[in-house]
Amino acid sequence: MLLAYQQPGVYYERADAQAPAIDPLRTDITGFVGLAQRGPVDFPIPIESYRQFEAQFGGFTGIGYLAYAVRGFFENGGRRCWVTRVASRDPLGGCASASAILSNSFRDVWRIDASSPGVWGNNLSLRFTETNRAQCLVMPRKFDAVSAQVATVAGFSRATQIRTWQDGVAVANRVISLVDAPAGRIYWMHPDPESRLLYDAPLTGINPDLPLLIESVEYALAVFQTGQLVMIRQGLSLIRENDLYGPRVFAPPIDPTDPAVRNILPPAPAPVVFVELRPRDNQVEALVLPGDSFRLTGGADGLALLTVDDFIGAPIDPSEDDFVRALKFRGLETLGSIDEISIIAIPDIHIHPIPPPETAPPIRCTPDPCLDPPQPPLVTVETSFELPPVFSDSDVYRAQAAMISQCELLASRIAILETPYNTVTDPTTGPAAAEAWRQRFDSKYAALYYPWVRVVDPLRQDAGAVRDIPSGGHAAGQYARSDLETGVHKAPANSPLEWVQDVTSPVGNELHGLFNTAGINVIRSAPGRHIRIQGARTVSSDTDWRFVNVRRLLIMIERALYISLQWAAFEPNDELTWAKIRLAIASFLIAIWQAGALVGESITEAFFVKCDSETNPPRERDNGRLLCLVGVAPSQPFEFIVLRVGRSGNEFEVQEVSERTGGA
Numbered sequence: 135m136l137l138a139y140q141q142p143g144v145y146y147e148r149a150d151a152q153a154p155a156i157d158p159l160r161t162d163i164t165g166f167v168g169l170a171q172r173g174p175v176d177f178p179i180p181i182e183s184y185r186q187f188e189a190q191f192g193g194f195t196g197i198g199y200l201a202y203a204v205r206g207f208f209e210n211g212g213r214r215c216w217v218t219r220v221a222s223r224d225p226l227g228g229c230a231s232a233s234a235i236l237s238n239s240f241r242d243v244w245r246i247d248a249s250s251p252g253v254w255g256n257n258l259s260l261r262f263t264e265t266n267r268a269q270c271l272v273m274p275r276k277f278d279a280v281s282a283q284v285a286t287v288a289g290f291s292r293a294t295q296i297r298t299w300q301d302g303v304a305v306a307n308r309v310i311s312l313v314d315a316p317a318g319r320i321y322w323m324h325p326d327p328e329s330r331l332l333y334d335a336p337l338t339g340i341n342p343d344l345p346l347l348i349e350s351v352e353y354a355l356a357v358f359q360t361g362q363l364v365m366i367r368q369g370l371s372l373i374r375e376n377d378l379y380g381p382r383v384f385a386p387p388i389d390p391t392d393p394a395v396r397n398i399l400p401p402a403p404a405p406v407v408f409v410e411l412r413p414r415d416n417q418v419e420a421l422v423l424p425g426d427s428f429r430l431t432g433g434a435d436g437l438a439l440l441t442v443d444d445f446i447g448a449p450i451d452p453s454e455d456d457f458v459r460a461l462k463f464r465g466l467e468t469l470g471s472i473d474e475i476s477i478i479a480i481p482d483i484h485i486h487p488i489p490p491p492e493t494a495p496p497i498r499c500t501p502d503p504c505l506d507p508p509q510p511p512l513v514t515v516e517t518s519f520e521l522p523p524v525f526s527d528s529d530v531y532r533a534q535a536a537m538i539s540q541c542e543l544l545a546s547r548i549a550i551l552e553t554p555y556n557t558v559t560d561p562t563t564g565p566a567a568a569e570a571w572r573q574r575f576d577s578k579y580a581a582l583y584y585p586w587v588r589v590v591d592p593l594r595q596d597a598g599a600v601r602d603i604p605s606g607g608h609a610a611g612q613y614a615r616s617d618l619e620t621g622v623h624k625a626p627a628n629s630p631l632e633w634v635q636d637v638t639s640p641v642g643n644e645l646h647g648l649f650n651t652a653g654i655n656v657i658r659s660a661p662g663r664h665i666r667i668q669g670a671r672t673v674s675s676d677t678d679w680r681f682v683n684v685r686r687l688l689i690m691i692e693r694a695l696y697i698s699l700q701w702a703a704f705e706p707n708d709e710l711t712w713a714k715i716r717l718a719i720a721s722f723l724i725a726i727w728q729a730g731a732l733v734g735e736s737i738t739e740a741f742f743v744k745c746d747s748e749t750n751p752p753r754e755r756d757n758g759r760l761l762c763l764v765g766v767a768p769s770q771p772f773e774f775i776v777l778r779v780g781r782s783g784n785e786f787e788v789q790e791v792s793e794r795t796g797g798a
Contacts, residue, residue, distance in 0.1 A: 156698035156722035161476040161622045161690050162614035164207060164215040165469040165547075166607070167445060168200030168482035169437070169522060172254045173219045174387070175229055176447075176464045178472060181215050184208045189402035191219060192254065194592050196488035197437060197522055199481040202589060203607025209633040210608050211615025216472055220444045220465045220482075221251060221436035229436030232256045234428055235411070238419040243372065244380055245409040248430055249387075255433035257515055258405055261356045262423050267369065268294075268350040274343050279336035280323035282348060287315050289350055293331065293375035295418060296322065299347035300340055307351065307418040309333040309373055320348075331375060332416050351420060352378070357405050358427065360515050364405060372419070374410075381408040406430075437522040442529045445483055446536040466533075470540055476689065477613055478541070479550045479606035483533040486555055487521045488593075488601075530554050531574055541579035546693055548686060549580040550613075551673070552604040553654075558585040558638040559602075565645055572654050578672050578679035583609050583655045585639040587631070587665070602638045605657055612667055613686075622690050623731035623768065625670035625683040631657070634665045653680075684768045687731055688777075691766065692788045695719065695779055699786055707755045712745045715762055719743045719779075723766065733767045741766045 165178070171192025173179065181187045184205045194201045200217070207215055221229035232248040232255030248255025268289025276283040290296070290313055298305040308322040311331050322337060324330040340346065351372075357365040371378045384407050447467030450459050469475055525533075537549035557568040568584045575582065583605045591601035608631050616626040641649065641658045646668065649656050655669030670682045679685050698718065705711045720743050726732060727740040734740035745762035754761060764777040778789040 154698060154701055154718065156694050156718050158622075158722075158726065159690055159694050159697070160474065160617075161686055162213065162617040163474050164212060164477040164479065164610040164614065165218070165472065165475040166200060166204060166207075166215055167218045167220060167465045167469070167478075167480045168203065169195070169198030169221070169485065170200055170217075170219040171195050172248075172250045172252045173217075174250050175219055175221045175223065175436075176468050178216045178218045178468050181217050182213060186402075187217065191217060196593060197435075198485055198487070199603045202601070202603045203479065203481040203610075206587075206589070206603070206605075206607035206633055207611040207614070210611025210631060211618065212611040213614060213618065215610075216469060216475055218465060218468045219250075220440070222439040222441070222444055223436065223464075224439045227436070227439045228434070230432055230434040232258060232430035232433030234260070234430050236262070236421060238422050242411040243419070243421060245411055246430065247407045247409060248433055249403045249405055249407050251433065252435050253433050253517065253520075255430050257360045259358045259361075259427045259429045260406065261358070261427035262421060263354045263356075264420070264423060265352055265354050265368070266297075266349040267352060270348050272346040272348060274345060277340075277342070277346050279338065279340075280325075281319050281321040282346060283317075283319050284348070285318070287313050287318060287320060290320050293371070293373045293377075295351040295371060295373050295376075296348050297351050297420070298337060298340070299349070300344050305340055305346075306337060307420060308335065308337060309418055332414070333373070333418050335416070353380075353421065356427075359405065372421070374414070381410045384408040435520050437520045440522045442483070442525065442532050445480055445533050466536055466540060470544065473546070476547050476686070477550060477610050478537055478547055479604075479610055480533055480537060481552070481604040481606050482522075483525060483530050484552060484555050484604050485522055486524055527554050527556070527571075534575070534580075538575065538577045538580045542577060545579075546689055547579070548672075548682065548689070549577075550606040550609050551575070551580055551582045552586065552606055553582065553584045561639065564639055565641075565649075568654060569649070569652055572652050572673060575673040576675050578674035578676060578685050580673050581609075581655055581671065581682050582653065582673050583657060583667070583669075584649065585637050585641070585657060587634045587657060588636040588638060589633055590635060600635050608632075608634065609655075609667060621726075621729055621731055623683055623687045623726070623729070625681060627655070627667045627670040630664035630666055637665060687768050688766075688790065691723075691726075692777060692790075694722065695764070695777065696786055696788050698722075699779065702760070703785060707750065707758075707760050709747075711760070712750070712762075715760075715779075716743050716745050719745075719762070719764055723764075731768070739767065 173191035179190050181190065181204065187201065187204050204215065204217065223229060229251035231251045234246050235242050236244045236246060246260065248258055270284045270286060272282045272284060290310055292310055292313060294310045296308050296310060298308065309331055310320050310322055311324040311334050312321040323334045353370045355367045355370055356363060367383065369378045370380045370383060373379060384404055386407055387403050443464065445465040447464035448462040450462050466480065469478060534551050541547050541549050553568040553571050557564045557571060572582055586602050587605045587608055588600045588602050591599045612629060612631070613626040615629065616624045637657055641656050646656050646658065650669050650671065653671045653673050655667060655671060657665065657667050659665045672679055672682055672685055674680065699715065702711060702715060723732065723741045724737055727737060732740035742765045743762065749761045749763055759780055762779040764779055780787045
């Protein structure tokens with residue numbers, strides 16, 4: 135509030151010289167990339183429950199592991215994730231949305247598409263019904279060529295389509311341009327020429343001595359999926375300026391990566407999207423409605439031509455044109471712009487699809503004439519018989535290497551890797567192959583898990599039916615549960631895994647020791663204990679970054695400092711600013727030390743913050759740089775991970791260096 139200093143005297147104002155506080159960031163949010171029944175392709179969607187995943191992407195499917203991984207994530211403590219569906223976009227055999235054309239007597243009006251590509255859209259059927267929710271009878275001599283005096287204007291508004299009748303014959307279709315409620319008059323030709331709609335036109339061919347019936351024209355839409363009613367929408371209009379204009383009501387969803395809607399969960403999408411096919415002109419028409427419901431056709435899943443590029447995309451150069459950017463913006467690349475993601479997994483790069491079961495044709499029989507007539511046949515359900523390819527080990531490696539590259543580039547997330555299919559199905563070469571697979575990687579931004587987990591398969595009706603799936607979703611759920619219950623500093627291991635029946639390959643003590651030393655996190659059960667993750671190591675050869683919790687703790691600290699110290703850009707590079715920075719960082723580190731994230735009996739053993747004239751000599755200050763040294767002891771005594779926090783070119787940089795102290 136601004137004070138008006140008019141009367142002489144003493145005024146009190148509060149000025150807080152303290153720097154803004156630094157708050158810990160969420161580290162439990164996971165990004166998944168995989169195959170789904172429906173949902174937008176290469177378009178990340180935030181999900182906060184498995185039921186919401188089903189609403190957006192469909193349920194379990196034999197063609198992929200994505201739904202299983204997401205359920206495993208939520209069953210094990212996950213609360214929020216981002217999901218990107220992938221499919222081939224090859225013009226000769228890629229994904230396609232089912233569609234149908236709605237016309238009037240002489241041209242196409244709307245194209246109705248399934249809201250996302252896939253065979254699922256071929257099971258959608260629609261039924262339009264014309265409705266006339268508002269009607270009024272105008273007495274003779276109470277109307278003219280441009281307007282009418284009505285008893286009530288209820289149900290009529292600007293841009294409402296109307297049909298006029300006289301003597302039982304339809305005269306013409308018009309669009310209301312103005313509603314004068316106090317005068318009880320509606321105009322289909324606005325008295326102000328500057329306010330007229332494109333459709334304004336006088337009503338001709340009417341007899342002023344006969345009553346005139348005016349009724350609104352709108353449409354009700356019923357949408358059925360596999361014969362079941364899933365949605366009804368009333369009052370749809372053909373007029374672009376109407377609030378209930380079809381393509382406006384059934385528009386494509388908003389972009390969830392827009393920062394303005396980043397924290398808003400999108401509603402479940404409508405099953406269909408409307409696309410306008412008419413040119414913008416002054417014609418006012420009515421639909422030619424089919425006698426019964428009509429079905430969408432032409433949907434395709436785009437699975438057979440899938441490649442690794444569909445899963446990982448490619449880095450985008452800002453100078454590239456929109457066409458090239460669209461080709462590269464796929465799969466994993468779509469998650470790169472979502473800052474809140476801290477964990478990534480691509481379970482479907484290991485896909486070994488389950489073919490749909492073969493069904494015998496029904497037995498034909500002659501109906502008994504003494505019985506009731508036979509019921510009409512059930513709605514035909516179309517399913518996809520297109521299967522994705524089985525990727526080679528080199529393809530799997532390429533995808534996992536891309537995950538690691540993104541994590542190292544952004545320095546704000548960690549990749550969960552699984553060993554390939556052959557390592558968990560072949561009991562003779564599996565362990566050796568898994569260890570050989572581990573030798574392909576050396577990164578502090580990834581963790582490798584072995585073997586896969588075995589879960590109850592909801593797709594199969596026989597009791598006890600299970601399916602082997604990659605463990606990434608369950609591991610990510612453990613990460614989230616550990617973070618939310620204790621903190622990111624706790625190793626995400628040694629907690630019971632939920633929704634797991636067994637593991638694909640049992641691991642004994644000796645093999646467990648070899649794997650743990652090599653940096654493979656083993657999932658196994660011990661006598662009297664449930665199946666657990668018995669390891670929390672990265673695939674790094676650097677001992678400073680041996681443990682997953684150390685890497686993720688430092689990611690959280692780095693991101694928190696980077697985001698919360700932006701206020702210091704353009705501040706004077708002097709003692710006051712240095713003191714504010716030291717106070718803000720020290721307060722933040724004390725809080726996480728008290729929570730158990732840092733070791734040491736005192737704060738001097740847990741961390742240090744140095745930002746003074748020694749770290750910022752005149753030469754650096756003249757170059758516009760501010761340097762702050764931050765050292766923390768995350769889990770191992772006698773070692774500090776040093777953060778170099780600097781301001782360069784009016785933006786902050788955070789770098790890591792390891793410093794062995796030799797004592798604490």
